[in-house]
Amino acid sequence: MLYLNLKRIFTAAGVRQPRKFLAQMGYKDTTIHRIIFQTARIVRLQELERMCLKFGCTPNDLLEWVPSAADAERDVPLQQLRMKEELFIDDMVMKLSYDEQLELKEIIKERFGKKQEKGVALAKEE
Numbered sequence: 001m002l003y004l005n006l007k008r009i010f011t012a013a014g015v016r017q018p019r020k021f022l023a024q025m026g027y028k029d030t031t032i033h034r035i036i037f038q039t040a041r042i043v044r045l046q047e048l049e050r051m052c053l054k055f056g057c058t059p060n061d062l063l064e065w066v067p068s069a070a071d072a073e074r075d076v077p078l079q080q081l082r083m084k085e086e087l088f089i090d091d092m093v094m095k096l097s098y099d100e101q102l103e104l105k106e107i108i109k110e111r112f113g114k115k116q117e118k119g120v121a122l123a124k125e126e
Helices: 007-013 018-024 027-034 046-055 076-079 089-094 097-124
Strands: 002-004 063-065
Touching: 007 046, 018 027, 063 076
Parallel strands: none
Antiparallel strands: 002 063
8 A cells, every 4th residue: 555654755855744744734633643643544635736845845755655564575566666774864873972973074075065056056157
């Protein structure tokens, strides 16, 4: 069965209070409850699009497939939507020593700094 699973995207986006966040997006309490507890059975495409635009993601990032026992081993594209090991980088970073965190910061700057600088330059040109 397919489920709307926003836990991963909330964590990745730094949303610490999902109820408050969804309320600010205009969702009603009953809908918020269904989203948080993954009991929503109907999701309108326009709502899915709205969430994707808000988080800068695709529907695949918001959906999770929990197969029946009979379907669990089938070789079908839905396997891509199965819950993967969650990577919460903040948890990983907090386990590093201070020196390791500084080293990681330099690695990130080297790897992604140029992309960020280009993005800033492009934004200034516009």
